[in-house]
Amino acid sequence: MAEWLIEEGIGERRALLAEGDRVLAAKLCWPGELLAGTRHAARLISKPTGARRGIAALENGMEVLVDHLPADLTEGSAFELRVSRAVIAERGRFKQAQGRYVPAAEAKPSPDAVPFAPGATAKQFPAGWWEEIWHAASSGTMAFAGGEILCSVTPAMTVIDIDGDLPPRELAISAMPAVGQALRQFGIGGNIGIDFPTIQSRSERQTVDKALAEELRGWPHERTAMNGFGFVQLVAQLDGPSLLHRFASSRTGMCARHALRVAERAEGTGPILLLTVHPALKSRLKPEWLDELARRTGRQVRIETDPGLALEAPSAQILSA
Numbered sequence: 001m002a003e004w005l006i007e008e009g010i011g012e013r014r015a016l017l018a019e020g021d022r023v024l025a026a027k028l029c030w031p032g033e034l035l036a037g038t039r040h041a042a043r044l045i046s047k048p049t050g051a052r053r054g055i056a057a058l059e060n061g062m063e064v065l066v067d068h069l070p071a072d073l074t075e076g077s078a079f080e081l082r083v084s085r086a087v088i089a090e091r092g093r094f095k096q097a098q099g100r101y102v103p104a105a106e107a108k109p110s111p112d113a114v115p116f117a118p119g120a121t122a123k124q125f126p127a128g129w130w131e132e133i134w135h136a137a138s139s140g141t142m143a144f145a146g147g148e149i150l151c152s153v154t155p156a157m158t159v160i161d162i163d164g165d166l167p168p169r170e171l172a173i174s175a176m177p178a179v180g181q182a183l184r185q186f187g188i189g190g191n192i193g194i195d196f197p198t199i200q201s202r203s204e205r206q207t208v209d210k211a212l213a214e215e216l217r218g219w220p221h222e223r224t225a226m227n228g229f230g231f232v233q234l235v236a237q238l239d240g241p242s243l244l245h246r247f248a249s250s251r252t253g254m255c256a257r258h259a260l261r262v263a264e265r266a267e268g269t270g271p272i273l274l275l276t277v278h279p280a281l282k283s284r285l286k287p288e289w290l291d292e293l294a295r296r297t298g299r300q301v302r303i304e305t306d307p308g309l310a311l312e313a314p315s316a317q318i319l320s321a
Contacts, residue, residue, distance in 0.1 A: 004119025007130070010260040010292050015117035016129055017184075025184040026133050027117050028243060030253075034062070034086045034097050036239030037115030039108075042066070042081045042099075044073060056081060056099070064097045073101075080104070086240035089249035090155050124265065133185045134258060137243035138251075138312050144178040147171055151182055153248045157191035157233075168197035168230070172208045180215040189238030196230035205230075251311060256284035259314035260293055263301070268318030273299040276306050276315040 002019040017025040029035060040058050044066075047054025053067045056079075066081050073079065081099035088095040136142055140151040147164020160182065162175045179194060194212075199205045205226045212223070212232065221236040246254055255278075263275040273293070277285070282305050294301045299318070309315065 004117040005122045005125060006117055006119045007122055007125050009257065010264065010289050010296070011257045011286070013116060014125070014130060015119060016125060016133075017117075017119075018129070021126075023129050023133065023185065025187070026130075026243065027187060028246065029116055029240070033240075034064075034083045035115045036083050036086055039080050039082050039102060040064075040099075042079060044069070044075050044077045044079065047073065047075060062087075062097065064099045066099045066101055068101045070101070085238060088238075088241045088245055090153070090245070093155075130261075133243070134254075135312065136182075137186050138247055138254070140244060140247075142178040142182050144174055146174045149175055149178045149182060151186065151188070151244055153242075153244045157193050158188050158242065158244060159193045159195060161195045162197060168199045169201075169204045169208065172196045172199065172230070173211050176211050176215040179212070180219070183216070183236075184219065186244050187240075187242040188244065189236045189242065192234040192236065194232045194234065196226060196232065198228070198230045199226070200228075252280055252284050255311040255314075256281045258312065259316075260285070260289055262314050263293055263316040264296055266297075266316040266318055270318040270320040271299055272302055272319040272321065273297050274302045274304060274317050274319050276304045276309065278309045278311045278314075279305040279307055280311060281305075281314070 002017050002024055005016050005018055007014045012028060012030050015027040016023050042056035042058050042064065045055055045057050045063070047069060050071050052069050052071065053065065054069055056064050056066045058064060064081060064083070080102040082102050083097060083099045085098040087097045142149050146166040147162065150161045150163065152159045152161070160179060162171065162179075164171045164174070166174060175196070182188065183192070196208060199208065209225050209232075219236070221234050223234045224232055226232050241249070259275060259277050259281055263273060266273060282303060285303065290301050290303070
């Protein structure tokens with residue numbers, strides 16, 4: 001049976017849904033973020049008369065677009081909301097958080113309810129599990145026999161492009177496992193476009209549609225049939241930023257946290273932990289994060305920079321002096 005494992009990282013919390021030695025899905029959140037499913041006290045600050053949607057402010061001042069409001073709820077009224085979608089950063093803008101009005105009579109959730117992932121905390125994930133997904137999301141690519149898929153975030157949708165040297169029908173069929181893996185492991189939701197190779201035969205397009213339906217069995221979504229240009233549109237629940245969104249909007253933030261994870265897992269004997277990163281990451285390593293790294297490893301932490309390193313390729317080693 002598939003189970004969630006949670007790793008409490010420095011500056012982030014990670015979760016993997018694993019079944020045996022297979023990783024099916026991944027999640028990530030950063031401290032202070034709103035999480036879908038959490039309840040918050042709010043105050044209505046804007047709503048057209050009689051409307052069911054409006055804007056509310058949380059206690060920290062963050063504004064949330066709220067629906068299912070009672071028609072007679074007036075501006076200034078206090079109430080509770082449940083977050084349905086977290087803030088999502090995109091190029092040049094933010095998608096505002098969304099929530100739903102919670103009736104006063106609705107029972108409070110159990111204190112043990114964890115909207116992030118209902119799993120057990122692990123000291124560390126098995127070697128390679130998180131790294132494989134992280135680097136794939138960083139590049140936006142996944143290889144398969146005969147080709148690869150490229151995932152791109154746009155303001156309108158996440159687009160998955162399929163490329164390879166097989167005949168169109170065979171290429172589309174071969175890409176299915178990679179498509180399903182990317183959707184689940186990258187946490188992709190909302191509007192999704194899959195650009196398959198152009199397939200002229202209607203019967204072959206139907207064959208590909210059936211293969212896609214089988215690959216996505218159990219993953220909640222709606223989709224169109226493949227059109228004559230090989231395009232399929234999917235719509236799935238979007239409750240927060242995917243890994244692709246995070247890399248698109250805060251690559252240095254993702255890489256800084258990754259560097260700390262690499263440092264925390266460094267092996268060896270000695271009192272000094274040397275972490276070498278690209279210069280752009282040094283300012284993103286918060287003092288409290290470095291203090292936590294020192295506490296977890298029991299070593300003095302030393303930071304050096306190397307412009308020859310990629311953002312995604314930090315180096316960590318244990319020194320004797």
